[in-house]
Amino acid sequence: MHQVSTKRQTAERPVHPFVADLRSTADSAALKALTFSRLRTGACKVHCSSCRLREVCLPVGLTREQLQDVDDGLVTSLRKVPKGAALFHAGTCFDAVFAVWTGSFKTIVTSNQGNVQITGFQMCGDLIGLGGIDTGRHEVAAVALEDSQVCVIPYAGLEILTRKVPALQKHFHRLMSREISTNHQTMLQLGGMHAEERIATFLLDLFDRLRVRGFSSSSMLLRMSREEIGSLLGLKLETVSRVLSKLHTTGVVSVNQRHIEITDMNALHQVLEGGAVRNDI
Amino acid sequence: MHQVSTKRQTAERPVHPFVADLRSTADSAALKALTFSRLRTGACKVHCSSCRLREVCLPVGLTREQLQDVDDGLVTSLRKVPKGAALFHAGTCFDAVFAVWTGSFKTIVTSNQGNVQITGFQMCGDLIGLGGIDTGRHEVAAVALEDSQVCVIPYAGLEILTRKVPALQKHFHRLMSREISTNHQTMLQLGGMHAEERIATFLLDLFDRLRVRGFSSSSMLLRMSREEIGSLLGLKLETVSRVLSKLHTTGVVSVNQRHIEITDMNALHQVLEGGAVRNDI
């Protein structure tokens, strides 16, 4: 989901590609919101206080002292997940949530009958695994769409720390809540929209999430296949391809394999307006 | 969602119909798990410690002292919502979550273009409004499917109390997490299943939730219309009706308007097995 490839990450002192990405964009507001200090990773330990994602991720809006509490109280380690590998499988024991640091993921739910559904794509700053708190087992699988790194946040520690730091508690609740409302939006797409509307909404949502993170708001590199997009949206890969082709030929977006550029933002919004109301209770 | 109609609720001392329902069922395990003390409602104040839903609702597994903390710390009032009325509308200010005490609700998300999607049905013990924590505004509307009553749980107080009572915190997180995984299951239905599979899954899920609450596990009275079921499952009301008719004629379930009885549980499960895998990533 970055347009800059992830390079130079030593085990000792990983440097976040986000920095380079931000510098290359015009979005100076998002740029200012982030700090550029190096991540201290003594033996793969990471500290929220020095992470440049901290204003996108879990510890949003914490004071210096509160961040210190987080550093002290939360034993957080960094974990690498190669492209295509699972961060965790469905049904395995839940004992930590994961914050995406670099790269991106898909989460997949599978029915007893073998039906498969992608429930979402996660990028840097997103939390993964919240659905496992209830039963103590992960109800989805999480798979890396590219070589990725995550912060491992032990849930037991998080429980304790959120009791100690109200601002952290508030934001943790916010992130769980956001997951819920995001899911509702996806259900809206799945339940009543035409193929074109689903794709348009998907693209707009993706661009928006990238914009918030300081990336370009007009072009992006998809990290997922047509089939994966289809699985999220309840469409077949051929349908996804056809719709993208149509949007390309009508001059709404420029599609070049996985490189997408929005050429006519108004037209993209009008794809949604044009769609008839299919469900009114 | 009860098969016994809700009667005799005075403003002073409402008696929960759940008690009557439980007594009429054979599920003695669920019956034992609940206490039958009267609800003290001095001026419409309610106390978790004396509520017979407390082992289904928010304060699960709390000790007597912890319950006392909840009673003292959480100013909870009871609110009546007539059939068809909104508990809250989308976009309105969020300052409390609601626990369904009697009756049932639907939650509805609406797109800017007017598309409408039901995101879930809630029955006694379920929490409503969790999606509003993130932005401070409700992202869905909640509408009563029948005359209902909810416990109003101010969110500010809940934040404080969950920091004080770890067991309450744990269970609150569990309920948020459950909402997430429930949504994922719905997305699985919406994304890849055939109409028959969606209906079968819906019925099985509904029966399961009723069973947990001590109701009969073989017959129920639907509180929602065919159109509302269709909205949840991404189907038209005619399709819902047709599928129910087919299941009826094939002897899987007995459908009589909104009265549903499962006559062949195995066959209902086989509706799912028979469905071909339509999505494999």
Add this chain to the structure above:
DNA sequence: CGAGCTCTTGAAGTCGCTCAAAAGCGGTGG
């Protein structure tokens, strides 16, 4: 450079939708 993906595009098929009409149910009032 070639094997294995992913993606595109076409043609035929199908499941669920749309449109339509009638029946059933519940409530109201003469």
Add this chain to the structure above:
DNA sequence: CCACCGCTTTTGAGCGACTTCAAGAGCTCG
């Protein structure tokens, strides 16, 4: 008590959007 009205539900017939099947083109990476 029964006729009437509005709403929900059922059922039929035809249609359309998306899927399925199929073949070929384009990437990617060892």
